[in-house]
Amino acid sequence: SQTIHQWPATLVQPVGSPLSLECTVEGTSNPNLYWYRQAAGRGLQLLFYSVGIGQISSEVPQNLSASRPQDRQFILSSKKLLLSDSGFYLCAWTRTPAYEQYFGPGTRLTVT
């Protein structure tokens, strides 16, 4: 069976500090991978998606970046966090050809 992991589960970082969130998928190969962000009480905003190693597409211009160094690993980074980067970050993957997306447990980031 497939599983998706995210860490850390919670993170409190000061403004201007760097960020690295990691997502890994087990039990599947060549998945499409996604990073979403959810502000409190709001819907999900797609940040990045990747269809393969080294292939990253950005949906929203911001101070965040993403990388996919391995087939089942997706990393979200920032060099300098802003207060507006606070939120609930979710990683997800899809299994071809089905359209169903599977979400990880999420990382709650608080920038202070």
Next chain:
Amino acid sequence: LAKTTQPISMDSYEGQEVNITCSHNNIATNDYITWYQQFPSQGPRFIIQGYKTKVTNEVASLFIPADRKSSTLSLPRVSLSDTAVYYCLVAADTGRRALTFGSGTRLQVQP
């Protein structure tokens, strides 16, 4: 991606059937309709997906009229544990397959 409109919130009682309707007037020919459920501090969870007519699984039913401009998620005999936010999404099963989540419908089930 087709835009969807659904009620912001709904209230129900345990044991009742709940119907949440979503409108998607500009749905495209190759778009599917998918519903997700999200509990606080968790990622959304797939509930059901359909293209036309009726789809039923062990959790819910999805009704889609012939013009496909709306859809209704039906939850039979809800319980307190069904309290969650429900999202309606419309998108094609091609390309990047990224999902656009709106604000969803917040369902509150009372005892």
